[in-house]
Amino acid sequence: MTGQICFLLNDRQVCTSQAPGVSVLTYLRQAERLIGTKEGCREGACGACTVLLGELDGEQVSYKVVPACLLLLGELPGKHLVTIEGLNQAQLSLVQNALVDFGATQCGFCTPGIVVSLTGYLLAGGTDISVAGIKQALSGHLCRCTGYAALQRASAALVRFISQHSHASISDLIALTLLPDYFQTIPARLRQLPKTPSDNGQTSPEFWIAGGTDLCVQSGPRLASAPVRFLSQFREMKGISRRDGQIHIGALTTFAELAVHPVIRQLIPDIQGYMARLASWQIRQQATVGGNIMGASPIGDVSNLLVALDARLILQRDGQRRTVPLQGFYRGYKDTAQHPGEILIEIVVPVPDPGVRINVEKVSKRLSVDCASVNSAIAVHCESGIIQTCSLSIGGVAPIPLFLKQTSAYFQHKPLTKETIQGAFPILQREIAPISDIRGSAIYKRLLARQLLIAHFTQLFPELITVRDFHETH
């Protein structure tokens, strides 16, 4: 059965000889005619195509919620793919009942995806289930009909109900009708599946796929026929650790993992608040730090932060490794110092001095699940009112995530005062060169750059400076 991709699709095993770069959404709707999975956008932005993807994790299977339009067949070998049809039982499930009872469906087009997400949230949530959390699970979904109010009422009721019952194991969840009983048999069945790598093992494919959240949107139709390779098979590229005064972030670390990791939280106390505004809950489980850097978007939110933190990239080709500072990695729009065939293995961040404070800002049209008009990060060390070191980055105002070299240098050894910050404005404006686009006019982005500079200092040093200071005439 060479070249076949075998996995569990709901309650049955399937093998397909379609190419690994084929989108799971296309496969489900065209080949399987599982029509409960809807297409609303094909760019990960509506959630109508949401499915569950289960993977063996010791004795258990752990499930995550993924938009099928951002998932390729090549990710499926040895896994359990669950569509709405695979959640259906003779009677309505717990989640389905709640949506019906609260009148949370109108046209119904967004609904199957939402059922899958809510089920996935309650399934994976363990003891962490909360009303705020389940709202995050709705964040990847567009519903044009309901205004989300009934969905939120139904979700809150689900959280209340689940919290009152034991929900630790799959059998608990089956008893609560969250899942059909065949879920019980999945771990054993997954262990028996042939787990052949689904790509052709070419060393220099046309596309390296990490989370696929960027690639599927940018190059979707081309992936189906192109040689692709999946980085997810390199497990060693995951994880975060701190050693020798440096933080090592595996390139495959997801946004969700980055947000909660103790090492990162120690570095940036509010990292969770910031990460919660990037993409959606669903995408954060899929999108990787490495993909954010290598995608080279000028408004990458993680790459921007890492620029300010002076991160280094460990790149590898044919077993050869080299280290490149991120601050010099970007050369132009989507143009980097990456050599052909090189992959990013990990990102190394020097642990800053104890006094360094870090702040991250992002302004977008919609507060959540939207790309930045301008984003910016700062790592600054100030002692007795004097700035010791300052490292500033900014996105959306140049073809690349920009390290503000001159502005950063300007702050060195200056007192932290309004005048100092104002003195930086002209330098900042010279260093950036925004263009007008859908995310904002050039002049607006310039204004934002100024505002975010003020925001950094007033956020980090409220005891020294406030926004009001900038509005008082002398």
Added chain:
Amino acid sequence: MKRIDAVYHVRGEAEFVDDAPRPAEMLYAAVFASPVAHGAILSLDTAAALALEGVAAVYTVADIPGQTLWGSIIADQPLLAKDEVTYVGQPIAVVVGKTAAIARQAVNRISLQVEERPPVLDPRQAFERGHIIGSPRTFVLGDVDQAWEQCDLILEGTCDIGGQEHLYLETQRARVIPQEGQALRVYSATQNPYAAQRTIAQMLGLPNHAIEVDVKRLGGGFGGKEEQATLWACLAALAAWRTHQPVELVLSRQEDLWMTGKRHPYISDFKIGVTQEGKILVYEVKHYQNAGAYADLSTAVLERSLFHSANAYFIPNVRISGASCRTNLPPNTALRGFGGPQAMFVMESAIAQVAEALGRPRGEIQSQNLLQLGDAFPYGQRLQTDGVRQTWREAEHIYRLAEIRDRIAQYNASHFETKQGYAVMPVCFGISFTATFMNQASALVHVYTDGSVSVTTGGVEMGQGLSTKIANLAVKAFGIGEQRIKIESTNTTRIANMSPTAASVTTDLNGQAMLLAIEQILARLKSVAAAQLGVDDPDRIAIINEQILYDGQPTDWTWDRLVATAFLTRTNLSAHAFYATPGIGFDRTKEKGTPFAYHVCGAAIVEVTLDCLRGTYKIDAVKIVHDLGRSVNPLVDRGQVEGGLAQGLGWMTIEDLQFNEKGRLLSKDLSTYKAPDVFFMPDEIAIQFLEDMENTTGPYGSKAVGEPPLMYGIGIFFALRQAMRAFKPQGEFAFASPLTPERVLCELYADELKEIAESIS
């Protein structure tokens, strides 16, 4: 009562057009559309597309045997462009292939040469050049010219109002299956099955009866599938008719975004005159509607703008005029509110300007000028309810408006970086199609011998809950269980000549038609029952919970037995009935009349917090009092209010439709067009329904609910404006929407913006 279709929704079993099993020989279509906004077609080369493996055919306007122009009001729009293109996204050719992917690949191989002409994108500019669709219209009340003299204060201003994408989650689609002879069966995601039927018939030179259009449900419509679904149904039909094979056409999201029209942007000039006390004496407004390239429904949308230009206020002297201006954008079309929202926004802007000039709270000027029972609208009709004032007073009272005002004032006194604001938004929306003839509907009801019931109406289920409400009404009228009722697909063979599902009136019209049909069947059944029971007066017979009662007393007859007996005694168990809204009419030569059966009223309080450093904002709460009449289904109605509100809030703020100077859509996907998500909406949405308000028109005293709540969203603009003024009291803020974080920040920091501009030049 729960929705009757919710179980299918949550199980993913609700069937949309392309979910139905596929005929094996089906072909898939894709559309080649104009990449330029204006120009003459020099040549079109489809050879390379045709040569692609798996491509069955490429059709152009030359393949259309019948009429090539279409449009429900003015037939001016080419189905496929011929000699010239007039907007980016205008269909020029349709390709059919073995798969949709092949068809799209082939589309990319079509080459087109166009001699480009400069596009006109601004409605005022179009107006000045005389590019007007239909004729400009003017409504007048009182004596405007002399009224200015009595005013203490006269103010003028301009509103620049953005459009809006419908963003129905299900994109436009149709599947067409050839039948015997020339006939076609068309499955279309349309709000207007009859328009699809007659337009396809005209295109192919066939009688209407040759075309059967069937609609099960839509994944949202919001007006975007009222007129505009027709085009895609036609293109699929053309291909199916030519190839004699089933053809499916499903637009991708990106295609749908750039190829279809949207809510009309408006530029509106206003002039308002008031007394020192804030009494509005005179109001004048001129609407320049950006209609896009073809008529579509623009003239009707404009008409509704004229009807709602004074919104919920009584103004004794009014002159309202407007023109549909032809530009090189996709033809703009119906979107929930249908011209009402733009008009109301202008009125609210004028009031804001007055309040700011007089240094008084906006709410005071508003409340002082609200319509009351018996007041005349500029179009002559008088308000038959006191709902405007009643809902305002209720909102003021139950939500403690005075406390909100004080709390926000305190907040603003103690905060610098963030400011809060609130606004009250009253809405008074007329219910009926303004084209009087469209206020008609019919329904077909069958009772089968097993007692089950089939109902077909001319209305389309698009998420608004029509089927549920129709079923609820049928249950109530027949006195039988809900499981007995099936609401059928909407089908032009079962119901002829239906009006589109629009104008919020679909439940009213079709519900009434169905009730008339049920009445006929019930009268026959009661006669049978009377005969069987040996009593004279069928009117003393009633059916409750499937029990046959006589004088309120149970008999040993049940629904099942009665129906079976009726059949054996040769009783007609089917009925078709027709309903036309009584008492309405409008004289367009005088621009006066009674266009509306009734008005729906309500008031909403919107509260926001603005981050004055970053220009971003959060909606804290929306609190609504809404007049529903006697709700047929409160669960459905609440959903309509909440969903409409979300769409209105989005329209005013983050839904930023942008075209470049060449008329190309910049907000071309969902990463650049942002509609409300769960975090955008406030945690607190309070809705209080005013119950038992009189309404003799709606079925069982219910009222239309679809559109009016959208306009509550307008309140956010003025709430934000208040917060902006709290931060920058001397600031000059435009009446321009959407009020994106960009616009907010640029207005709050106009001086800094200038400094930056100077520093870099």
